[in-house]
Amino acid sequence: MNEKVPGLKLITSGLSIKVGGMKGLIVEGELPKCKEFGKKIARQMKIL
Numbered sequence: 001m002n003e004k005v006p007g008l009k010l011i012t013s014g015l016s017i018k019v020g021g022m023k024g025l026i027v028e029g030e031l032p033k034c035k036e037f038g039k040k041i042a043r044q045m046k047i048l
Contacts, residue, residue: 011044012037 002008015037018027026034 012040 015033017030017033019025019030020027
């Protein structure tokens with residue numbers, strides 16, 4: 001990726017959650033992980 005977008009900076013590792021199949025919804029209990037991941041990205045963006 002860095003070859004395609006020079007200067008790109010990784011601000012957090014990826015998010016892994018469970019879903020109900022290929023087209024399924026997020027499994028119950030996984031939404032808080034998604035929200036925390038979003039907050040983590042927002043915090044990192046404020047620092048930059």
